Amino acid sequence: MINYKTVIETSEAFYEINRSRFITHVAHVETEEAAREFIHAMKKKYFDARHNCSAYIIGDSSNLQKSSDDGEPGGTAGNPILEVIKKNALSNIVLVVTRYFGGIKLGAGGLIRAYGHSAVLGINAAVIVEKTLFRRIAVTVDYTLSNTVENLLRIHKIIVENKVYSDKVCLTLLLRNEKADKFLTVLIDLTSARCHFEKLGETYVDIPIIVK
Numbered sequence: 001m002i003n004y005k006t007v008i009e010t011s012e013a014f015y016e017i018n019r020s021r022f023i024t025h026v027a028h029v030e031t032e033e034a035a036r037e038f039i040h041a042m043k044k045k046y047f048d049a050r051h052n053c054s055a056y057i058i059g060d061s062s063n064l065q066k067s068s069d070d071g072e073p074g075g076t077a078g079n080p081i082l083e084v085i086k087k088n089a090l091s092n093i094v095l096v097v098t099r100y101f102g103g104i105k106l107g108a109g110g111l112i113r114a115y116g117h118s119a120v121l122g123i124n125a126a127v128i129v130e131k132t133l134f135r136r137i138a139v140t141v142d143y144t145l146s147n148t149v150e151n152l153l154r155i156h157k158i159i160v161e162n163k164v165y166s167d168k169v170c171l172t173l174l175l176r177n178e179k180a181d182k183f184l185t186v187l188i189d190l191t192s193a194r195c196h197f198e199k200l201g202e203t204y205v206d207i208p209i210i211v212k
Contacts, residue, residue: 019102024122053077
């Protein structure tokens with residue numbers, strides 16, 4: 001498992017050139033089956049369109065990549081869409097660009113630019129996050145150490161997923177995978193080893209990416 005960028009929710013964008021209208025839909029998917037279902041849904045929704053071209057990349061290593069020209073000249077639609085996804089280093093994403101033909105032929109170069117630009121507009125309209133691998137750690141301390149520990153968490157901006165107050169304080173923390181060991185060493189030193197922690201596995205957390 002590695003960190004990777006993807007989109008959340010769905011987005012859409014519109015583009016028109018020489019009376020041809022392009023409608024882009026972008027969605028997050030986890031499997032190839034889900035990607036195919038989304039493409040099928042768009043084809044059903046825009047059944048009267050000339051083309052519903054698509055591309056998707058699946059897997060945290062971007063190992064599954066496919067595209068479709070859906071009747072456009074070979075290499076003028078699906079591949080430009082796929083290249084935009086790759087250029088933005090996104091995975092677990094599907095794009096469908098629907099074209100309503102306006103009566104004026106764009107030529108191969110024009111189609112490549114139009115589908116590529118439509119894909120860019122769709123991704124620009126999406127919310128992009130980095131799926132970042134975190135370790136889930138349960139930390140238990142006495143009440144006498146709770147303020148000290150919680151102050152440390154604030155300083156290091158640690159995500160506290162859950163708090164339970166019983167005979168002791170139990171905190172469920174989410175620690176970035178690459179920084180977890182170092183932080184736990186600091187925690188042990190700060191509490192003079194008077195803390196108990198349990199590893200609860202790993203999980204992905206969505207970290208918003210600010211587009212400049």
